[in-house]
Amino acid sequence: MEMRTVSKRMVAALLLAGLAACSKKDDSGVALAKSSPSDASNQPAEGEAIPASNTAAAPVVDKAAVATLGKMGAYLRSLKAFEVRAITSRDHVLDNGQKIQVSGIQGVLVQRPNKFRGEISSDAKERMFFYDGKNFTLYADRVGYYATVPAPGTLGELSDDLENKYGIELPLRDLFLWGTDKARGGDITSAIDIGPSQVDGTTVEQYAFQQNGMDWQIWIQQGAYPLPRKLVITTTSDDARPDYSAVMNWNLAPSYNDAAFTFDPPAGAKKIVLVQLDSSSK
Secondary structure (H helix, E strand, O other), X not given: OOEEEOOOOOOOOEOOOOHHHOOEEOOOOOEEOOOOHHHHHHOOOOOOOOOOOOOOOOOOEOHHHHHHHHHHHHHHHHOOEEEEEEEEEEEEEEOOOOEXXXXXXXXXXXXXXXXXXXXXXXXXXXXXXXXXXXXEEEEEOOOOEEEEEEOOOOHHHHHHHHHHHHOXXXXXXXXXXXXXXXXXXXXXXXXXXXXXXXXXXXXXXXXXXXEOOEEEEEEEEOOOOOOEEEEEEEEOOOOOOOEEEEEEEEEOOOOOOHHHHOOOOOOOOEEOOOOOOOHHHO
């Protein structure tokens, strides 16, 4: 059946529900509005219909929560080398509306400004990505095909080049976009700081954002290393509301050499041409 995939981009946009103005909390830690004695007299009797509110709460944008994204992005851009491995889950929607979940692993090794090695592995596909500052190679291990093209001089330029020319998105691409104008963070319509949490034993702060067509949550490590540790994206423009999630494990002192970023074709691998997108379809 035809499948509609959830959006891959981790776009900066957060769901904000005005919890900060409330003072009372339930067992889950979510703030509740404090009632007054007069409230009791205004409650409907048992069995009586509850009247619908004529006004909806206006979305609130917590500027501190949005600023945290910028701080995280600046920190990520300051890292000269790092390695990230993410356990991912993505919903695919069949044409009958049923959601099918596909799990996978994505990993990247980065040396700024112009070295990159990445991998995507799932039941659906396996791909490897190599960038040595001069050439980019995409290798499909299961079928044994690879393609190599000349590449620009920086990782940021490479990311744009691949998407615009070939429709290729690097794994965990948004790690290089947060805090920049390319992260499309200007269309945030709501943002909230949910509070502290834990991801794989690491203390994090959970945030929720919202923008047109997408809700997403991010868990950022507390302290001097504001690393994104978990991400959940919900595509709200699709009635099925498919989700994408990633739980990330970081290594800020990876061991590698330059050979890690250069593709050496294995025996039997076949070279093919990477076809550019039709400009009329962009």
